[in-house]
Amino acid sequence: MSDLVLKDVRKAxxxxxVIHGIDLHVTDGEFVVFVGPSGCGKSTLLRMIAGLEEISGGDVVIGDETVNDIAPxxxxxxxxxxxxALYPHKDVYGNMAFALRHAGEDKKLINERVRKAADILGLEHLLKRRPKELSGGQRQRVAIGRAIVRDPEIFxxxxxLSNLDAALRVQMRVELLxxxxxLETTMIYVTHDQVEAMxxxxxxxxxxxxxxEQVGTPLELYHHPRNAFVAGFIGSPKMNFLAAERQGATxxxxxxxxxxxxxVEARDGTGPVTxxxxxxxxxxxxxxxxTLSGEVLVAERLGGETYLHVDLGNEEPFVVKADGGVMQKTGERIGLRFPPQALHLFDEDGTxxxxxxxxxxxA
Amino acid sequence: MTDTPDTSRSRRGRSKSWGTAATVHAVLLGYTIIALFPVIVVILNSFKNRRGIFTEPLALPGPETFSLEGYSTVLSEGSFLLYYGNSLIVTVVSLFLILLLGAMAAHALSEYRFRLNGILSVYMILGIMVPIRLGTVAILQLMVQLDLVNTLVSLIFVYTAQGLPIAVFILTEFMRTLSRDIKDCARVDGLSEYRIFFEVVLPLVRPVLATVAVFSMIPIWNDLWFPLILASSDATKTVTLGVQQFIGQYTVNWSAVLASLSIAILPVLVLYAIFSRQLISGITSGAVKG
Amino acid sequence: MTDATTQMADRRPTRRRRRRAGTAHIVVFLAPALLIYTIFSIYPLVESLRLSLFDGLDDGSAVWTGLGNYARLLFDSNWSVRFWNALWNNLILFFIHMVVQNPLGLLLAALLSLAPRFGGAYRTLIFVPTLLSVVIVGFVWELILSPLWGVAEGMLSAVGLGFLYAPWLGLEDSALTAVSLISVWQYVGIPMMLIYAALLSIPDELLDAARVDGLSGWWIFWKVKLPLILPTLGIVAILTYIGNFTSAFDLIYSIQGVLGPPDYSTDIMGTLMFRTFFGQQTQIGDIYMGATVASMMFFVILVGVTIYLVGVQRRLTRYEM
Known part of the structure; x- marks a missing residue:
């Protein structure tokens, strides 16, 4: 129906x-998250899909129409x-109704849609307020409500959520889900926070x-990262890497x-791996x-769990997530064992x- | 100016020793008196008769010395109403053009990426460093060619050109700080670039517009140079020029001179009383910190 | 799917599709300002520079003289005496502003930044003279300082200093200083405001840190605040410099007239340009020499701005706050 297809999309x-030829197919109703460190081009890509940023090469297709030259x-x-981005001079209702009013929609329809969106987001009692009279979470809801009112094919x-405090962020995450x-509408979501992505x-x-770097379900990325970058980016605390020499096939x-x-699948040859x-x-x-052992440098106790930073003689300490009740203290030696299934191996390029x-x- | 630093500083102020506070007030109050004294002396004496002015220049007008003779001379001899009208027209129209055209240009320079952007930004700002008066010779020639000498239009053009650089500079700086999201949001909502400017950007920069307005207004209202050179005919005189020439003619009639000075001062003071908060917070808001 | 969504989906195929915006709007936004600014500010300036390279003939036509006008202005004693005198007076004017107006502005700003009670009122009132037309300011002070009215004399006598009084504006030795001080009185509000704003923008945490480090009031100002507002002081200096060559004319013209009396002791570049251009008494107006004087002002300002940009601004580190 209204799939989103990016074909060799480039931006210069x-x-x-800055965007080097992105190919991607998002099926109707999917929730797709673009994630990556700052400067990776995720926001630019989103703005190109929106039509806010000109496309230097390739095609953006929504439904069965190439929208490269169509207004946002x-x-x-x-x-x-x-x-x-709430209009500060309009109240909540005015903000939510703005696009439809501008498009010259029927007043009754506008009212119906705004009320419905306000109902979904619990904003009914705030419709007369100005943005500056709202809390951060409420503003965020209005911004989402304004999008809902437009009844788009793609959000x-x-x-x-990056301007919200931690507790509110968790709450809004659930609300978004x-x-x-x-709504069962396609959603494309940009974040630098891998927890949000997951x-x-x-x-x-x-x-x-x-x-x-990789496209896949959250668990695919977690269990089968295609390279060391994805492996390190997904998951918190981040994956431990150890330099190693390959002796035989595996x-x-x-x-x-x-x-x-x-x-892992056997490969010929020897050489440095990670x-x-x-x-x-x-x-x-x-x-x-x-299999290895080392001295505990720091024990971060979060209560329910403890992160032990262990010195294995590498530059970076090796982090172990342990139970909150572990007794080990700084300076103690501990041994580490690695379940084979949980091990990842990367060649010199990080693949x-x-x-x-x-x-x-x-599956 | 936000409230936060103020409150925390005044808290500190309370903890200061009484002697320091007294010194601070003495200096500030002393200078305030110096700043206001001449203005007050003139306004007070404009309400006195000739004898009152000379015998007791620092006294309040009393029953014996109170007189409006100065004002009656001024109002009967001078065409001050006409001059006020001229000043008003020139100032208001110039301001309107400075704000509108300046905001449009600032919007273009701050919002869009295009090849000449950098060069044009510098070009527009040149005028801050180079006073327009240096081109007076050529301006007069130009106005002669355009047949605009002794018209208010000539003043309006010159003041607009004079006010644009600083307006563009301040507004560009401020518009760069506006959230890009809100304009993008308007684009997604389907507004044309023009409507984005008028319906989204202008309302957002309104406080700064007011500051720029008050700022640009003062030199226009008070200017003597260009009215003298471009529009000194009776029909096109501005208040500043009118007062200047009136005083020239009536040097001996002190009550008339003082009255005409007061007439020229009062509207500025009234406007300032209304807009001072705006003006001062504008200056201190950082927009002009350069 | 809700009713509203189905309704929307039905409408979709017929929806009008607009193209992304082109670049025409950029031109529309920029053109009016650029045109007016170019025609009435930049063009006249360039034209003045051009005219300064010509001389007028008796039949009204112009003839190329290259740098002839400049040579006359700088070396022909008919012109050079007045020119150097005016330039010198301008520099004195600038000097007096730098040693009186700007330190005074700094002092007032520093006091205001301590947030005394009624600080807002002081600030507002001290700024009043800045708003007044120089015509008004000029005459107000002329009246007050006039021996005829005797306000100044009377006030000095009241505190036992009557012997100090002199008709300052009329004496060759004191006229320029008197005019400069009147100008300082009028414009001190501007450096005060700019410096005050700069002082306000220093974060409280920084001052708290200095206090924790053991600095007290005066030292905090000297060691922390002053270095941080140096860029602003630089801007104040260059604004003062430019202002001296432009707005100072109005004041002198109002108080003293266009000849810079007594005996040209208050003659500055602005009055010289005006006189040269329009003529005065025995002298006939000469647009070419007028343009030459204006161009010289332009170069003098340019030199000042260049010194500021290259020599001063670069050394004044601007700190992120």
């Missing part, structure tokens, strides 16, 4: 190309901005330097000279029983070796 400012307002999109969100379930997305698009030696067998494992997958054992088996949750 002067001679500098006629692309069937609505956008929610990071700074909310575009540009870091909509419920909104998506209710929790909201049907599919995540990881971007770096204007290129797609065997590696770390600099602590432990031999580790990694269940071993990756997430803090939550490391098992803590007695020093002598571990991942394929796992022999897919994770059970990913």
């Amino acid at each position: 400012f002067g001679k500098t190309e 307002s006629d692309r069937g999109i609505a956008m929610v901005f990071q700074s909310y 575009l969100f540009d870091e909509p 419920r909104l998506h379930q209710r 929790t909201l997305a049907d599919r995540i698009v990881v971007l770096r330097d204007g290129r797609i 065997t590696v030696t770390t600099h602590g000279s432990a031999q580790i067998e990694v269940p 071993l990756g494992i997430r803090p939550e997958h490391v098992e803590m054992v007695a020093p002598e029983e571990g 991942a070796f394929e796992h022999r088996e897919r994770h059970a949750l990913i």
Whole structure:
């Protein structure tokens, strides 16, 4: 119906190309999150879909129409901005009704749609307020309500939650999910926060330097990152990386000279590789029983869980997520064991070796 | 000016020693008196008769010295109403053009990326550094060619050209700080670039527009140079020029001179009383910090 | 799907599709300001520079003289005496503003930034003279300083200083200083406001930090505030400089007339230009020499601005606050 297709989309400012040919197919009703570090081009890409940024090359197709040259307002999109972008001189109702009024819609229809959106978001009692009389969360709701009123084929969100405090952010995340379930409209959402990406997305698009690093469901990215960048970006605390030498098809030696067998598709050759494992997958054992062992540098106690930063002789400490009740203190030695399934192996360019088996949750 | 720093500083102020506070007030009050004294002396004496003016220049007008003779001379001899009208027309129209055209140009320079943007920004701002008066010779020639000498239009053009650089500079700086999101949002809502300017940007910059207005108004209303050169005919005189020439003719009639000075001062003071908050917060808002 | 959405979906195929905006609007936004500014500000300036390279013949036509006019202005004693005198007087005017107006503005701003009670009222009232026309200011002070009226003399006598009084505006030695001080009186509000604004923009945390570091009032001003507002002081200086070559004319013209009396002791570039251009008494107006004087003012301002941009502004570090 109204799929969004990006075909080799490029963007250049002067001679500098910042988006290097993006291909992507978003199916109708999908919730897709663009995620990446700042400067990766995710917002620019979103603005190109919106029509706010000119496209230097390639095509943006919405439905079955190439919209490269069509004005933003006629692309069937609505956008929610990071700074909310509410018109300060109009009240909540005026803000929500603005686009429809401008399009010359029937007053009754406008009223009906605004009331409905206000009802969905719990804004009925605020319709007469001005933006400056609203809290951050309320402003965010109005900004979303304004998008809903336009009844778009695609919602575009540009870091909509980054101006909210932590508690409100969690709450709005849930509301957005419920909104998506209710409206069943395509949503494209830009964020730098991988937690938002993981929790909201049907599919995540990881971007770096204007290129797609990987597209997949949150769990795909978590369990089968295609390269070291994605592996490091998805997940918190971030994945531990250990430099290693490849001995045989699937065997590696770390600099602590432990031999580790990694269940990945065999490849020929030897040479330097990087071993990756997430803090939550490391098992803590007695020093002598571990594949590797080291001294605890810091124990971050969050109550329910504890992050132990362990010195394995590398530049960066190795992080282990342990139970909140662990007794280990700074200065103590501990042993670490790695369940084979949870190990990741990356070659010199950072490309991942394929796992022999897919994770059970990913069909 | 936000309230926050003020309150915290006044809190500090209370903790200061009494002696320091007294010194601060003494200096400020002293200078305030110096600043206002001449103005007050003139206005007070304009309500006195000739004898009162000379014998007791610093006294309030009393029953014996009170007189409006100065004002009656001024109003019967001078065409001050006409001059006021001229000043008003010139100032209001110039201001309107400075604000509208300046805001439009500032919007273009701050909002859109285009090749000449950098050069044009510098070009527009040149006028701040180079006073327009230096071109007076050529301006007069130009006005002669355009047949605009002794018209208010000539003054309006010159003042608009004079006021645009600083207006464009201040407004561009301010518009750059406006959220890009809100304009983009209007684009997504389907507004044309023109309507975005008039319906979204202008309302957002209204406070700064007011500041620029008050700012640009003062030199226009008070200017002597261009009215003298471009529009010194009786029909096109501005108040400033009118007062200047009136005083020239009536040097011996002191009550008339003082009355005409007061007449020229009062509207400025009234306007200032109304807009001072605006003006001062505008100056201190950082827009002009350069 | 809600009713409203279905309704919308039905309408979609017939929807009018507009193209993305082109660039015509940029031209529309810029053109009017650029035109007026170019025609009435930049063109006359360039034209004045051009005219300064010509001389008028008796039949009214112009003839190219290259730098002839400048040579006359600088070296022909008919002109050069007046020119150097005017330039010198302008520099004195600037000097007096720099040593009186700007330190006074700094002092007032510093006091205001302590947020005394009625600070707002002081600020508002001290700014009043700045708003007045120089015509008014000129005459007000002329009356007050006039020996005929005797207000100034009377006030000095009242505090026992009557012997100090002199008709300052009429004496060759004191006229320029008197005019300069009147100008200082009128315009001190501007440096005061600009510096006050700069002082306000210094974050409170920074001052708290200085206090925690053991600095007290005067030292905080000297060691923390002053270095941070140096860029503003630079701007104030260059504005003062430009102002001296333009607005100072109005004041002198109002108080002293166009000849800069007594004996040209208050003659500045502005009055010289006016006289040269329009003529005065025995002298016939000469647009070419007028343009030459204006161009010289332009170059003098340019030199000042260049010194500021290259020599001063670069060294004044602007701190992020």
